[in-house]
Amino acid sequence: MAKSEVIDVRVSRRVLWVGAEAYPLHNIARATTIRIEPDRMAAVGRFLKSLLILAILTVAAVAVIGRVDWPSGSGQDALRGVVVFAVVMVAVFAAQLLKVLMTRTYYALVIETSGTPRAVLVSTDAREVGGLVLGIMDAISNPHAEFRTQIINYNSTHIGDKINQIGGIGNVGKRVGS
Structure with a gap:
């Protein structure tokens, strides 16, 4: 908004x-x-949940990399790739959190x-x-x-159809010409 x-x-x-x-x-x-x-508490919860899942996946990836027999230097490259991926994902999660917290x-x-x-x-x-x-x-x-x-x-002007549907089973949305 x-x-x-x-x-x-x-x-x-x-x-x-x-x-x-x-x-x-x-x-x-x-x-x-x-x-x-904005639901700031939900955003913090999503951030922490995402960090936990990322930590579990990173530990699992590091464990797999440690058990595989890699050619010379390839294991270190794979490990670096996992670390870079984890750091990038933490930055993405932090940006999403900050966006909500700053709203x-x-x-x-x-x-x-x-x-x-x-x-x-x-x-x-x-x-x-x-x-x-x-x-x-x-x-x-x-x-x-x-x-x-x-x-x-800060109210955005809306031109055209606006459908606000809450609940229900078997909803078909908007029908034109029925």
């Missing part, structure tokens, strides 16, 4: 505007903030209408998003309330 854009968020004439999207305030049932954070925590403003809840914007500032929730709820209960602010939005 690295791409960002500055968008206007405002309430004017009983309509919430988030960028170019309009939400009439009387249609909003709930506004809330959700925290989106920011994001906060989404979720608006619920009579339909599905929708994350209308995503920011790195929890106070900013929380303030928007308060402003929106105030505007719902106070017909004269208006506000305007600009926020750096």
Whole structure:
């Protein structure tokens, strides 16, 4: 979620505007903030599990290399190859771990209408998003309330079909023309 854009968020004439999207305030049932954070503990677990498997495979490879009758110098070359492979794999595992550990925590403003809840914007500032929730709820209960602010939005715009399927047996996905 690295791409960002500055968008206007405002309430004017009983309509919430988030960028170019309009939400009439009387249609909003709930506004809330959700925290989106990477699963850092799972990443550490995957890293340690990968290191353990790599260590077992490296020890096994070294044991096999030690038992095979190699021509002059070939055993050392094979051993060097195993060590280089192990070091490269540790670097790859560490890079994957660092990528997750360095990922920011994001906060989404979720608006619920009579339909599905929708994350209308995503920011790195929890106070900013929380303030928007308060402003929106105030505007719902106070017909004269208006506000305007600009926020750096990390929510990626999605154009086209988006299917969110959870659970089920024998799912066929999206069918066109059925």
